[in-house]
Amino acid sequence: MPPVVLQLRGVSRVFAGGSEPIVAVDGIDAEFLAGTFTAILGRSGSGKSTLLHLCASLDRPSSGAVIVDGIDLATQDDDALARLRRTAIGLVFQFFNLMPQLSIEENALLPIVLERAPTGADLARLAALIERLGLSSRRTHRPERLSGGERQRAALARALMPSPRLLLADEPTGALDSTNATAIARWLRDLAHDDGVCVLAVTHDERVAALADSVLRLDDGRIVGIESRRGTTAP
């Protein structure tokens, strides 16, 4: 069996709301394996983004443990988490979140640059990735001049540059037309299957869900259903 990349143990996240606290994520237990593509579905406000942020170490759970590659995130300090994010976790957002002042190439290189001065091998990998994502002609352009699909591919390039073990995508196709959406979904699946990455994608989009190995349904912060096609285990 492929190794477990991400493990959630009784993870909850409670926000101190106005009058009463909001339980955005409510006691989730799950394990995600290398080489699998999981889609997380649920209506708006069901806690999908919150869950993803917890997995990405951008937020800390109110209770429970998030374990990435065997490391309990709660035991790590800010610097260690930052290092984890730029070496082991790739992130893709709905609205791309590219740095507006950096070129596509520079955006993609960002996690490497934050770690160390890029080597020749890094640059070769960058070129290959850009090529593979069909952005060669856009290498030196700023994000504002790109179409939505191109921007999302650039964001994907950035997420993949450090060869992450875990790729987290929050509605990656939400701002795209169907052609681009399908292309991105295929990309995510191929990453899991060909490169052995553990891919988690939050989505509304059934076309994305259709390509996933398993689908996890959330409602009110709880898992209400799992359709497993292969490789995902649930308690």
Add this chain to the structure above:
Amino acid sequence: MSRFAWLARRLIWRELRIRPLRQGLSALAVALGVALFVSTETNTAAILSAVHGARGALESGVDLLVTRDAAGIDDDALDALRERPEFASVAGVVEIAATTTSGTPLTLLGVDPRDAMRFAGAADGMRLVDVDPAAAFLRQDGIVASSRLLAALGLRVGGDLEIDTSIGTRTFRIVGAVEAPGALAEALMGFAFIPLDAAAAITGRPGRFDRVRLSLAEGVDPKSARTAIAAVLGVDSSVKSPDEWTRDATIGLDTFRAVFFLNDLLALLIAGFFVFNSVSAVLAERTREAGLLRASGMSRRGLAATFVGEAIALGAVGCVVGVVLGSVLAVFTGGLLADVVSRVQFVVPPVSARLPSLVTIAQAFVLAASTTVAASALAMVPLVRRAPLELLQVAESGERRAAAIRRAAHIAVVVAVLVGIGLFAAPRGHERVAGTIAVVVLAFCALCGTPAVVLALGAFVRRRSFARRPALAFALDALTLQPMRTTMTIGAFALALALVVAHGGVTRGMGDGIRSWLDGNIPSDVIVGGIAFPFREEGAGSVAAIDGVERAFRYRYRKTRALGDEIALAAMDFDVARERSRFQFHAGEPEAAFDAVIGGRGAFVSENFAWKHGLVVGDRFALATPDGPGEFEIVAIVRDYMHPGGTVLLHLPVYRERFHDPLVDFVELCLAPGVDAERVAEAARAARARDHAFLPVATTQRYLDHVVGFVDDLRALSVVQLVLALAIGAVSIFATVTLSVASRRRELALLRAVGMRPRDWRASVAWEVYVIASAAAVGGLALGHVLWIPANLVFRAFSGFVFDHAWPWRESVLALLGAMVTAWIAARLPLSLLERHGAYEAMDE
């Protein structure tokens, strides 16, 4: 109306409420500029009204005042004026600067007793009390002073008042008091009346008057009166109405006003910068909102109006706070300013505090509102001009603006070079204009040039630094993406620092110049006398006979007129000077020149005198002597900083013969080698004549330290400027970085999401701060050094003096260090602000 009120509440008031810190800082900056303006205007108005009030009261009933500087006006001329039918009354006045024994300045007016009664009785509300008019001035030692002064000194009519004069301490019997209402009573504290003969005894010149007061006969117009005066006194007399006379006497106040106004403008420039920043930050955040407003039908003008409304509201708040602050400031600094003016310009009678006038308040509001409106308009134009759709789309990258600024930089550099060339080719007589233009243009070039260089360099470094130093790259991005903001921040800080360095350079050059001039021109080791107390030589007693004294050197300093200007006349024992002084000759052959001046065939003149009038060695000019105009030939031109109008140096015996003046200001002692100056000074103190015990005695070394100390004080002012500059720097860096961090929260959050460590983004903010500070420091230092050229030119145009260039290394080092430390401190708060925001929080906006 209701629609506007609705918008105003939504768009203006909400802003003030939501961002109290930012809006508060802007309002405070405006308020500080306004406060400075209000307090200066209020203080100068108070001083002027005190002087005018006192003078007006003292000269009431007088139509014209006549003076003739060097020679004064004598009895015969007075009689000749009395013969003329144009004048109803003619009275001579002697004016003497003195102090009470407690050191309060007191102007003694020597008057004809009958005049004293009439003049004192004429002004509104001013009256003589406790006086027996008949008996009052029958006493030779009688004095009439203001009742306020007497009360302050604990004296009353019938008592004695001791006064220090140039011939020693004199005791007067108080024969009457002058009373006046309100502020006038305070102003009159600075004056007292004594009989003419008593005054003549002090000046040693009986039968001569400093001023003649004339009142015109019925139906005589001032023009024919002037003709009559010229007929009697000749053309070198000056005739003014009392108002003109006071105005001319107080013209020096304008310098202070100008200096303060410059600071006001600087402060308002900074305030404008704040408003600009604030408004552009708001715009950046509300671009979409503006797009929505426009999309839902608001016109360009409507959009502009909301922002202008906001600016005016801000200006009004700043103005109100500023007027209050300024009034308080005026109360605290009024006395200080009067004191400074008294010491360097003219004697200011005691001044009472007052409130700012309505005109001042109105001017303050115009200044404040135009600052805020101009600044917000500048920030707003790009937004208002854009189409609604554009506004709804992604924000602009700033590239276009950066390009415009780079272009401006190129122009600035070219203009600066042209101005530099123009300066050296400035036409004679236009240096003042040329210099002023140059200062302004250079300052402007620096203001946009420095930041432009930073932006260009930044873009260059940025390309190379991204892979190796991402923190630096992000800092440079932040700076180049907001070129206007960067320009304003760096420019304001650089300008403020430049003023510090320029001030340091000018004052250091001044100090060095004056020291080396005095060193060279004072031949002696011990000095007896002071510049305000001319005395008869006998007053110095037998100082020349003290053991160890080789020679005595007598020196007379007075003001006179030449070629239409007031100048200094320095008469000295040139035979001693020839042996012992080291004049700095600009022109003339020294040996021949000394022969000529000692032989009474010519005069030395100062470099500024020759420069002003375009004179060379061999030219002749006339001085006003008591016997009429006296011709002198220029035999040498030397460096001299005595008087802005120029200095003429004569041999003392020659001067005495031509000017009938037996007085001296200094008797100096040249000692034999190895004699202890302190011992001789001690002996000289004992040797002074009994009634001349007031004559100061000092070793030349101490005297020099004392005199040049004033320049050092002036230079120390640059510390005050430095503090002001650093405050400006701190506040603007703080504001810029706070705004920059606030507007990049999303990006910083993103960087954290992809794995940037807190340390790195802190480094990024630090880079931003240090780039600003070092650019401002380098630009400020460069500009400060360059400003020295036009500053010297302007200085020369006003004062006639030139000084050699001196490196203000102390100010430069302080400015550099100060800028860095300030930057470090100013970055603290934005950093902590940054730390408060979680990565995830900002991302989700």
